Amino acid sequence: xxxxxxxxxxxxxxxxxxxxxxxxxxxxxxxxxxxxxxxxxxxxxxxxxxxxxxxxxxxxxxxxxxxxxxxxxxxxxxxxxxxxxxxxxxxxxxxxxxxxxxxxxxxxxxxxxxxxxxxxxxxxxxxxxxxxxxxxxxxxxxxxxxxxxxxxx
Amino acid sequence: xxxxxxxxxxxxxxxxxxxxxxxxxxxxxxxxxxxxxxxxxxxxxxxxxxxxxxxxxxxxxxxxxxxxxxxxxxxxxxxxxxxxxxxxxxxxxxxxxxxxxxxxxxxxxxxxxxxxxxxxxxxxxxxxxxxxxxxxxxxxxxxxxxxxxxxxxxxxxxxxxxxxxxxxxxxxxxxxxxxxxxxxxxxxxxxxxxxxxxxxxxxxxxxxxxxxxxxxxxxxxxxxxxxxxxxxxxxxxxxxxxxxxxxxxxxxxxxxxxxxxxxxxxxxxxxxxxxxxxxxxxxxxxxxxxxxxxxxxxxxxxxxxxxxxxxxxxxxxxxxxxxxxxxxxxxxxxxxxxxxxxxxxxxxxxxxxxxxxxxxxxxxxxxxxxxxxxxxxxxxxxxxxxxxxxxxxxxxxxxxxxxxxxxxxxxxxxxxxxxxxxxxxxxxxxxxxxxxxxxxxxxxxxxxxxxxxxxxxxxxxxxxxxxxxxxxxxxxxxxxxxxxxxxxxxxxxxxxxxxxxxxxxxxxxxxxxxxxxxxxxxxxxxxxxxxxxxxxxxxxxxxxxxxxxxxxxxxxxxxxxxxxxxxxxxxxxxxxxxxxxxxxxxxxxxxxxxxxxxxxxxxxxxxxxxxxxxxx
Numbered sequence: 001x002x003x004x005x006x007x008x009x010x011x012x013x014x015x016x017x018x019x020x021x022x023x024x025x026x027x028x029x030x031x032x033x034x035x036x037x038x039x040x041x042x043x044x045x046x047x048x049x050x051x052x053x054x055x056x057x058x059x060x061x062x063x064x065x066x067x068x069x070x071x072x073x074x075x076x077x078x079x080x081x082x083x084x085x086x087x088x089x090x091x092x093x094x095x096x097x098x099x100x101x102x103x104x105x106x107x108x109x110x111x112x113x114x115x116x117x118x119x120x121x122x123x124x125x126x127x128x129x130x131x132x133x134x135x136x137x138x139x140x141x142x143x144x145x146x147x148x149x150x151x152x153x
Numbered sequence: 154x155x156x157x158x159x160x161x162x163x164x165x166x167x168x169x170x171x172x173x174x175x176x177x178x179x180x181x182x183x184x185x186x187x188x189x190x191x192x193x194x195x196x197x198x199x200x201x202x203x204x205x206x207x208x209x210x211x212x213x214x215x216x217x218x219x220x221x222x223x224x225x226x227x228x229x230x231x232x233x234x235x236x237x238x239x240x241x242x243x244x245x246x247x248x249x250x251x252x253x254x255x256x257x258x259x260x261x262x263x264x265x266x267x268x269x270x271x272x273x274x275x276x277x278x279x280x281x282x283x284x285x286x287x288x289x290x291x292x293x294x295x296x297x298x299x300x301x302x303x304x305x306x307x308x309x310x311x312x313x314x315x316x317x318x319x320x321x322x323x324x325x326x327x328x329x330x331x332x333x334x335x336x337x338x339x340x341x342x343x344x345x346x347x348x349x350x351x352x353x354x355x356x357x358x359x360x361x362x363x364x365x366x367x368x369x370x371x372x373x374x375x376x377x378x379x380x381x382x383x384x385x386x387x388x389x390x391x392x393x394x395x396x397x398x399x400x401x402x403x404x405x406x407x408x409x410x411x412x413x414x415x416x417x418x419x420x421x422x423x424x425x426x427x428x429x430x431x432x433x434x435x436x437x438x439x440x441x442x443x444x445x446x447x448x449x450x451x452x453x454x455x456x457x458x459x460x461x462x463x464x465x466x467x468x469x470x471x472x473x474x475x476x477x478x479x480x481x482x483x484x485x486x487x488x489x490x491x492x493x494x495x496x497x498x499x500x501x502x503x504x505x506x507x508x509x510x511x512x513x514x515x516x517x518x519x520x521x522x523x524x525x526x527x528x529x530x531x532x533x534x535x536x537x538x539x540x541x542x543x544x545x546x547x548x549x550x551x552x553x554x555x556x557x558x559x560x561x562x563x564x565x566x567x568x569x570x571x572x573x574x575x576x577x578x579x580x581x582x583x584x585x586x587x588x589x590x591x592x593x594x595x596x597x598x599x600x601x602x603x604x605x606x607x608x609x610x611x612x613x614x615x616x617x618x619x620x621x622x623x624x625x626x627x628x629x630x631x632x633x634x635x636x637x638x639x640x641x642x643x644x645x646x647x648x649x650x651x652x653x654x655x656x657x658x659x660x661x662x663x664x665x666x667x668x669x670x671x672x673x674x675x676x677x678x679x680x681x682x683x684x685x686x687x688x689x690x691x692x693x694x695x696x697x698x699x700x701x702x703x704x705x706x707x708x709x710x711x712x713x714x715x716x717x718x719x720x721x722x723x724x725x726x727x728x729x730x731x732x733x734x735x736x737x738x739x740x741x742x743x744x745x746x747x748x749x750x751x752x753x754x755x756x757x758x759x760x761x762x763x764x765x766x767x768x769x
Contacts (some may be wrong), residue, residue, distance in 0.1 A: 004345045004370065011346040064344055065367070065374045102389035103344040103363075103371060 005063045009033045012106055025111045034059060037073065038111055042119045054078050055114065056090075057107055058140070067101035069142045070110060082124040085117065089134045091141040093127065098146055206737070208514060208744035210469055212457040212505070214476040217433055220443070220454050224436050227253055235260045240396035241273050247382055247432070248272075251439040272385060272394030275359050342367055344387065355403070357395065361388035369403045373424040382435050400428065446475035447508070448501045453477055460505040466519065467760040468747045471505035472512045512670060515743035516678040519759045524677035528617060537610055546575050616680040623673035626706075630666040633709065637662045640713055647715040650722075657722055661709055661729045668702045668736045675739060683753040687746070694742060698735040705732050 016027055021038070028037040036057040042048040054073035060066060072080035072090035080090045087093070096105060096113055127133070138144060205211065215223070231242035234257050248271035249256045259267045268274040341348040342364035356362040363371075367387070372395065375381040384400065386393040404425040406418060430452075437443045437454050442461040446453045453475035460471035478500050502511045507518040509525055516524075542553045545561075547568035552561065559572040569578040641655040675695045682688040705728040713721065746752050757763050 004367070007347070008345050062370075062374060065371045066378075096389075100390070102391075103367065103387045104361075104389050 004065075005059060005061055006033050008064055009059060009107075012108070016108065022108060022112050022115075024115055025108065028054065036107065038107075040111055040115055040118075042115060044119070046119045047121050047124050048081055048118050051081065053081050055111065057110075064103040064105070067097050067105075067142065068107070068110070069140050070097050070114075071141050081118055082126060083118060083121050084123075084125055084127055087127055087130050087133055087137065089137055091133070091137060091144065093146045095146075097141070206741065207748075208470065208740040210457055210459050210471045210473065210505070212455055212459075212471070212473040214474070215443075215454040215456055217430075217452045217454070220433050220437060221429075224251075224433070227251065231256060235264070240398055241268070243397055244273050244383065244394050245271050247435065251436050269392075272383065272392045273396075275393065344371075355399075357386050357393045357399065359386055359388065359391050359393040361386050361391055361393075363387055365403060369421060372400055372403055373420055376424045376428045376431070377420075380431055382431055401425065404428075444473075444503075444505055446477070446501050447503050448475070448477070451475060451477055451501055453501070455503075455505065457505045464760060466506040467517055468750075469506075470514045470517055470744070470747075472514055473503060473505050475501040475503075477501045513674050513677075514671060515740050516674045517747060519761075520681055520754070521674065521677060523756070523758065524620075524680065527613075528620075541607075543572065543575065546570055546577075613680070616676045620673050620676040623669045623676070627666050627669040627673065630662065630669070633665075634659075634662050637709065643713060644718055647713075648718045650718065654722075657726050657729070658709070661705060661725050664729050664732055664736075665702055665705050665709065668698060668732055671736055671739055672699055672702065675743075678743070678752075681754050681756060681758070683755045685753065687751055687753065691743070691746075694735075694739045698732070698739050701728065701732045701735045704728055 010033070013030055016030075021027060024041040024043045026039045028039055030036040036059075038055045038057070039052050040055050041052045056071055056073050058069040060069075071092060072078075072086060074080050074088070074090045080086050080088060085093045092114065094114065094117060096102075096110065133144075227246060228239055228242045231237060231246060231253055232239060235242070235245075237245070245256055245260070245267065246253065249259070256267075265274070265277075269276045339348060339350075340352070340354055340362065342352065342354070342362075344363055344367040347364055347366075353365040354362050355365055355368055371387055372384055375384045384395045385391065386395070404421040406413065406421075412418075433454075434445065437445050442458045443454050443456050446455060455473045455475050457471050457473055459465060460469055465471075504511060504513060504518065507522060509518070509522055513521040538551065542551050544551055545563040545566065545568055547570075548563060548566040550563060550565045552563065554561070554572055560569065560578055561572050562569050570576065571578055637658045641652075641658050644650055644655045644658075645652060672695065675691070675698075679688065679692060679695065682691060705725070708721070708725050708728060743752075754761060
């Protein structure tokens with residue numbers, strides 16, 4: 001099991017090194033097959049122009065059958081983007097990270113999806129239930145049962 | 154995505170049942186008899202056949218294989234009516250929660266959209282949704298490209314056989330082609346990136362191809378970790394469901410295949426049997442006439458048609474038993490002759506209608522539930538405090554006045570006040586020992602309210618104490634049972650009686666316990682019964698049973714003198730028979746009353762007419 005995860009992540013990493021990341025996404029650190037970090041920036045005109053965020057990916061032995069735990073980093077002066085689907089603790093409510101995850105998706109595919117999620121945002125605001133969620137949120141966002149209610153943003 | 158295929162219930166109305174008649178009767182006589190989902194409460198109203206008592210319900214215990222047989226019958230019915238194969242019929246039934254009437258209706262209306270919604274057919278090419286936002290961007294990574302390749306492939310295939318999958322799913326289903334690897338290009342599994350030429354590749358009809366190892370890992374994870382009833386294709390946004398034979402191929406090694414990793418094979422086998430159990434559980438949960446035995450580790454199901462409808466629970470108390478006994482390792486499926494009161498011999502008895510207690514005869518579920526809620530509720534304690542105490546208006550300490558005049562001085566804060574009007578005593582001026590500040594009418598009302606509250610509390614306690622007493626006695630029956638066994642041994646030694654002949658003691662103990670459970674619940678019932686002749690008669694029966702049980706208990710608890718054993722045996726046997734008869738009378742009469750709608754309540758009970766005028 002773990003071998004699939006390692007082989008798959010090794011291959012993904014090799015492709016990132018040889019072909020590079022999509023525009024606006026840069027690999028920060030991927031020293032092992034447990035945690036990777038990327039910076040993400042929205043290119044072109046958007047609410048987030050010129051802002052750079054850090055994404056953290058955590059993989060378990062079941063990857064890619066089970067989704068990675070993805071969140072924005074909010075330590076060391078970094079912040080989570082203000083977005084209706086992003087909580088102030090960095091957790092992201094996106095269906096592809098939960099029940100719509102497919103083993104076919106890759107790390108860069110997730111980055112690109114999140115990039116377009118930010119790009120299509122019209123109004124910078126926190127989710128309505130931000131304070132309540134952040135108070136009780138588990139450490140790992142995968143433990144949260146998100147209710148995906150809005151596909152437009 | 155599937156919302157396009159949803160039907161409103163209105164669509165169902167025009168459907169004429171006659172359409173089905175010919176086929177239905179010919180093809181599924183058996184399943185109709187057993188499994189008709191629509192049921193009234195009529196069965197029970199027919200005169201009881203010789204054996205069944207008025208207060209008992211008809212039920213049948215089913216083992217897991219027996220339930221699987223019922224499922225197979227339903228599947229066969231759908232196969233015959235819709236002309237589908239087994240696995241498609243299975244997926245459709247799961248998709249519609251085993252409601253085969255609705256299934257047939259929907260299928261006749263629009264087979265294409267139903268098959269697509271259930272993940273059995275590939276949607277028409279135009280209906281292929283653009284599943285991901287990322288597709289619009291140009292920066293897709295290598296793995297994105299590979300899945301795009303798959304979707305392009307899907308489109309071209311969809312065109313090439315556009316007519317086949319939908320109109321005749323039986324024909325195109327399981328064509329070896331969809332399980333076959335594509336040989337024209339070197340294959341790389343999009344999940345694990347394995348590109349060795351030896352890997353076995355599989356795809357559903359959607360042609361999203363992956364290696365068998367990834368499929369198996371994925372299936373195990375979905376079944377074991379998420380308890381999925383219908384596992385979708387691994388491709389992003391693909392709604393195709395894995396049919397059972399496909400899952401079986403991956404998880405159950407064929408006898409010819411070389412032995413693999415033993416641990417993995419165990420995991421796979423476990424997942425496969427878990428998958429089958431999930432299907433059985435889903436089927437039972439979807440069918441109102443079936444319930445799983447709630448005892449831990451038990452896999453039996455009970456079928457009880459007469460308690461399937463919620464409305465029937467106002468007329469019957471559906472106490473059932475799955476046939477097994479004991480808990481955990483000591484569980485046996487048979488009904489052994491020797492029934493004990495200990496855990497090992499405990500019958501798997503439960504109420505088909507509710508979860509509150511395994512056997513709450515003679516009172517119906519709704520009333521039993523109300524009573525237990527009342528007992529659990531602290532409101533009765535609060536009631537007592539309310540009717541006996543007041544709070545100091547300054548420090549809120551609770552004060553019970555147990556005599557003396559109305560001039561109160563709080564022990565805690567030294568506040569002086571009048572017990573009657575609760576105002577500060579200083580305002581009373583010279584009117585010592587009498588309070589004329591209180592409005593006369595309000596004063597009378599207050600006193601009335603207080604005494605009413607006290608009377609209702611006493612009434613509740615009357616019933617509660619008796620209820621709790623019988624419960625306690627029934628709990629102690631285990632001790633009594635042990636004592637009785639000892640006595641039975643003694644009797645064998647001190648008299649010429651054989652083991653068989655001393656069984657009367659055991660029978661008596663068991664009967665006494667049974668009657669105490671009945672008595673316990675008659676107090677819950679009596680508490681809610683409205684005053685009147687019916688209640689008087691009920692309480693007469695209750696009194697007779699209670700007296701008989703107490704007499705019997707006394708005999709059982711008494712000391713044994715060797716010379717009295719024959720008389721004792723006679724007395725105990727007589728009493729046991731009498732107690733049994735009294736118990737039957739209470740149960741029969743109560744059950745009859747429910748069927749006749751004879752019982753009137755002093756409060757509103759779910760499912761019953763509102764009490765016309767409440768007389769407590």
